[in-house]
Amino acid sequence: MTTVNRIGIFGTSGMAREAGDIAWALGFEPFYVARDQAEVHAWCFPAPVILEQDVRHYTDMPYVIGIGEGGIRKAVAERFKYQLRFTNLIHPSATFGLAQREVIESCTGTIIAAGARLTSGISVGDFCIFNQNVTVAHDCIVGNYVHVAPGANVSGNVHLQDSCWVGAGAVINQGNLTKKLVVGSNTVVGSGAVVIDDCDPNAVYVGVPAKRIK
Ligand SMILES: CC(C)(COP(=O)(O)OP(=O)(O)OC[C@H]1O[C@@H](n2cnc3c(N)ncnc32)[C@H](O)[C@@H]1OP(=O)(O)O)[C@@H](O)C(=O)NCCC(=O)NCCS
Numbered sequence: 001m002t003t004v005n006r007i008g009i010f011g012t013s014g015m016a017r018e019a020g021d022i023a024w025a026l027g028f029e030p031f032y033v034a035r036d037q038a039e040v041h042a043w044c045f046p047a048p049v050i051l052e053q054d055v056r057h058y059t060d061m062p063y064v065i066g067i068g069e070g071g072i073r074k075a076v077a078e079r080f081k082y083q084l085r086f087t088n089l090i091h092p093s094a095t096f097g098l099a100q101r102e103v104i105e106s107c108t109g110t111i112i113a114a115g116a117r118l119t120s121g122i123s124v125g126d127f128c129i130f131n132q133n134v135t136v137a138h139d140c141i142v143g144n145y146v147h148v149a150p151g152a153n154v155s156g157n158v159h160l161q162d163s164c165w166v167g168a169g170a171v172i173n174q175g176n177l178t179k180k181l182v183v184g185s186n187t188v189v190g191s192g193a194v195v196i197d198d199c200d201p202n203a204v205y206v207g208v209p210a211k212r213i214k
Pocket of ligand 1: 189206
């Protein structure tokens with residue numbers, strides 16, 4: 001495999017292939033990194049795939065982690081942080097408010113998919129995924145390993161703590177300048193939920209208005 005203009009994408013699932021789509025849109029030729037031989041054998045996509053144990057032969061190119069689940073993304077990032085250079089992947093159709101793009105570019109390993117819109121005053125951690133057509137409004141704080149799934153809308157003054165997952169089409173209502181609305185670390189907000197108040201960490205919330213079910 002030639003290494004010119006390549007980018008390595010950890011994962012072989014749909015999320016990884018969608019990260020690959022962003023890479024193609026940016027002019028990269030993605031290759032994929034499978035966890036094991038079973039994933040390699042199951043691979044039927046017209047792009048190269050290598051085993052995780054072989055990335056040590058390909059250290060002169062950037063990588064992203066195309067794995068939706070924050071805990072797994074974190075484990076991969078921890079395993080390879082001293083060996084590989086992780087980059088951000090920002091689809092050309094993503095849009096940003098004043099000075100917000102610079103904030104994203106100072107992150108490591110954050111993926112912004114097509115049609116995402118982040119306005120301004122938003123702090124963003126590393127290895128986050130802002131999926132297709134999400135919106136994140138002013139003055140939010142987004143921790144590390146957060147995933148905002150397709151079509152979710154995060155209002156202003158919200159704090160998404162580390163490794164939380166906002167499901168597809170969910171809405172997070174706004175906090176305010178003195179008290180942000182907090183979605184706790186590792187919490188999952190179900191698809192289509194409307195969150196109107198703080199969510200505990202390590203929990204699952206669903207429905208309108210969102211209630212804790214786990
Ligand atoms: C919320 C979620 C994590 C729950 O998954 P789970 O822990 O496996 O829970 P279950 O499927 O066992 O469902 C538990 C209960 O919640 C209900 N429920 C599950 N998801 C729900 C949702 N999004 N909205 C409303 N109710 C929901 C189920 O009907 C079930 O109710 P019951 O106990 O009365 O039968 C999951 O359904 C979900 O919404 N995931 C996000 C999907 C998504 O956004 N994908 C995007 C990929 S990028």
